[in-house]
Amino acid sequence: MTSAIQSNRRRNSPVKPNPIDVYVGARLRSRRSVLGLSQEALGAAMGLTFQQVQKYERGANRIGASRLFDLARALGVDVDYFYAEMSDELKATCPSHAAGTLPESQLRQIDLLGNRETLDLVRAYYRIGDPEVRKRVHQLAKSLAGFSGP
Secondary structure, three states: OOHHHHHHHHHHOOOOOOHHHHHHHHHHHHHHHHOOOOHHHHHHHHOOOHHHHHHHHHOOOOOOHHHHHHHHHHHOOOHHHHHOOOOHHHHOOOHHHHHOOOOHHHHHHHHHHOOHHHHHHHHHHHHOOOHHHHHHHHHHHHHHHOOOOO
């Protein structure tokens, strides 16, 4: 089967939206309604058509991170509003939830990257002008930490 035919079949086949996208869309619709905004008014404020707002509210289109941030600001809520009160059952429908979360050691490493001390150290390291000195500082830090990685 050619890729054009496969692509056409995918477009014409009914694909169920992700339940989390549907939930986020419902929260969007709820907040918009509470504020008394029409889909047209919200769309105009966001530079969207009312059809785009409609698709977001049904979960037919996923809302990207920057768009969700902008929607939250326009509706006077924090981004977490869209996920608030989500049931554990709904969270379990997320494919990545079934796979589990990152190991605790990896989560700690990610947290370290946002640490002020880590950022200061990285900035200072890259201010060392001489590449050879920088290389020796790198080797020293690894040696002190007992790290034998690359």
